[in-house]
Amino acid sequence: MATEAIPAPPVATPGNEAPSDELDLVARAKGGDGAAFSVLINRYEGKVFRLAMNITQNREDAEDVLQEAFFKAYEHLDQFQGNSKFYTWIVRIAVNQALMKLRKRKSDRTISLDEQIDTGEDMVVREVAAWDPDPEERYSRDEIHTILTEAIDGLLPIYRTVFTLRDVDGLSTEETAEALDLSVPAVKSRLLRARLQLRDKLTRFFKRKGDDAFAYM
Amino acid sequence: MLTCKEFLTELTDFLDEKTTTEIRAKLQRHITECPNCWVICDTTKKTIQVYKGMESCTIPEDIHSRLMAAVERKIAAGKK
Incomplete structure (x- = not known):
């Protein structure tokens, strides 16, 4: 069975931290403010959906990935410390979810984004x-x-x-x-x-x- | 002088202006002397530009609505 891992909190890199309004939205969402979380969704849902489509090449799977990524982000908001942009974090979650979809689609084969490359x-x-x-x-x-x-x-x-x-x-x-x-x-x-x-x-x-x-x- | 293969290896850093001054000077010299690499450099730069100009991605309305409804249910369930 696929593991439901959430990426570890990123290491702080100067210049890559979340902007202050994003930290404020995350803090409010952590406190149960659904409207604040909706602002984050509206800001990034299009890009996350495109990313999921890029990996899965399937509209239904991409929609599942989109929903699962925002669900997991919401459940693990306490892990987001603002060391990176929210988008970088949600992308990592979405990529994990998308790869799990591909693995399920292709039974037990191990799939990474790096397969089939470097042929020269x-x-x-x-x-x-x-x-x-x-x-x-x-x-x-x-x-x-x-x-x-x-x-x-x-x-x-x-x-x-x-x-x-x-x-x-x-x-x-x-x-x-x-x-x-x-x-x-x-x-x-x-x-x-x-x-x-x-x-x-x-x-x-x-x-x-x-x-x-x-x-x- | 750099070979064309060496030029290509450095192309991404060159276009992103991430090379050292010394390497940059070598790459600049190479494209003034190699018409093929000049074309590759110029057209790769334009490739990046046309994609940057692509309109921002909008999510299909039905997918947006289902996402918002699902998240609202999730948040409401968490508050119970």
């Missing part, structure tokens, strides 16, 4: 062609949304998750490492691969007209 192939740059200065202007808003979503959906879960936390949500490399329980060098290596693979995928749409992509390295 993913560091290969296939497309080298300059882009237009503002490549996205060639497409409508909906088209751009589809292009970006399909490209990111094509990445392995670990790359998708690292890229989303680091480059879309704007967490620092250290916060991303803490949220995913990875080392900083591991986050950097996965981020590089994610960025290069996305760049490759987008080059097909954004390259300057007349430039032919050619094989490289």
